[in-house]
Amino acid sequence: MTASPASFSDTDIVITGAARTPMGAFNGDFASLSAHDLGGVAIRAAVERAGIAPEAVGELFMGNCLMAGQGQAPARQAGFKGGLPKGTGAVTLSKMCGSGMKAAMLAHDLLAVGSHDVIVAGGMESMTNAPYLLNKGRNGYRMGHDKVYDHMMLDGPEDAYxxxxxxxxxxxxxxxxxxxxxxxxxxxxxxxxxxxxxxxxxxxFRAEIAPVTVKTRAGEVVVERxxxxxxxxxxxxxxxxxxxxxxxxxxxxxxSSINDGAAALVLMRAATARTPPTPRRPSGSPPRRSRPHAGCWTRPAGRSPTSTCGKSTRPSPSCPWP
Structure with missing residues (x-):
């Protein structure tokens, strides 16, 4: 059941776009794709379905448990592959099976206090591509046998205690x-x-699934189920x-099966959903400060703090305190 933005109060947090990839089996359809490849597909589709410009997204939160071997900041890689601007902040978080849900909860809370107008939140995983680990490889194996650890098991469905x-x-x-x-x-x-x-x-399931194109030796295959x-x-x-x-x-x-896939939501306040998602402040209200977030492309990374300076003085809409 879909509710109209008109049925919510201005400060209610609503989902205006949602998409998921098909769920791939272990070593199956998505074996050649990383978690951030799949995350990018879900993010792009969710933003398109929300009917907003990628530039309107203030921040991205993506849950991802098995991060090893993906390169730094998997959520940022997913956002870039999903069409978000290089300046959009991104956070990768892990709370095991609750990672994607926690991403949505964080998005809700930041929207509720006016830190952003629009946030994308979701989760992504490629259990197939979780690497094997040599825990003593840094300082060498002097003599005898030792273990190779499965990142998928060690940092996934295996008890830490x-x-x-x-x-x-x-x-x-x-x-x-x-x-x-x-x-x-x-x-x-x-x-x-x-x-x-x-x-x-x-x-x-057709309306919620974003098809994924996979390159194979025989050509490109579109996975839709x-x-x-x-x-x-x-x-x-x-x-x-x-x-x-x-x-x-x-x-x-x-x-639970071992899967590869991703999902993403676009969240905003109901007031934003009724109007173009641009920074705004109620007429006559005093400026309200927020904690700024910004992304920076790799090469000028040393200047990334300066990209937040302008944002730190920008009014924060709907914030309950000055």
Missing amino acids: EPGRAMGTFGEDCAAHYSFTRAQQDAFAIASVQRAQAATESGA DEGPAKARLDKIAQLKPAFKKDGTITAASS
């Missing part, structure tokens, strides 16, 4: 506590896949072995 313990084992604890049987979980997994397949075939549901073998679910515990009840079918 019980090394080597997958988060799925906590799911097993939960299933045991509530007496969820293997049969119940299999039935839920089958129903979930069937719903996803039906929604895909009916076109229910989630990969996982299409590949699911429902007749094999009951035969799957437990994924996390020898006598467990959770399998690959009833646990």
Whole structure:
């Protein structure tokens, strides 16, 4: 259900544009793409759907857990690939599974106090491209065997306080506590896949998906559908072995899949959604200061603080204090 901006008060925070890529499977359709490649697709589509100019975006927040090997500031790379100006500030943040949601929460709070008029928030991940790590590689391996660590597991679905313990084992604890049987979980997994397949075939996901173009040896391929549901073998679910515990009840079918993808939202105050998103101040109100944010391209990076000087004296709309 979509509400009109007219149904909100001026200070309510609204979503005016949203987009996601299809969800790619592990080593699947998006194996050749980085998280910021996928993030760029979602950001560009969300801004276009919001009907605003990229220059109107004050800041970008993107959740990303597996940052190793992507180069500095993945959110900034995604913003640039998504068509945002070089001067748009960007923040990459990690709160594990809540990273994208936390990005939206931060956007809400900054908009609520008038720090920006428009913010893009979302999340992006390429679990496929998470590298392997040599934790002692910096100072050398003097003698004997050692480990190569999987960044996807070590900094992803593995508990930091019980090394080597997958988060799925906590799911097993939960299933045991509530007496969820293997049969119940299999039935839920089958129903979930069937719903996803039906929604895909009916076109229910079409409006939210931003197609992704992938370059292959045979040419360019446009991916428009989630990969996982299409590949699911429902007749094999009951035969799957437990994924996390020898006598467990959770399998690959009833646990979270390993995916590549991205999503983005455009958020603003309802008052901004009714008018062109430009810096403004109510008539007769005193100037209100804000904490400035700005991005700077690589080569003049040493001058980046100066790019915020003009912004620091700009009025901050809707801020509740002078």
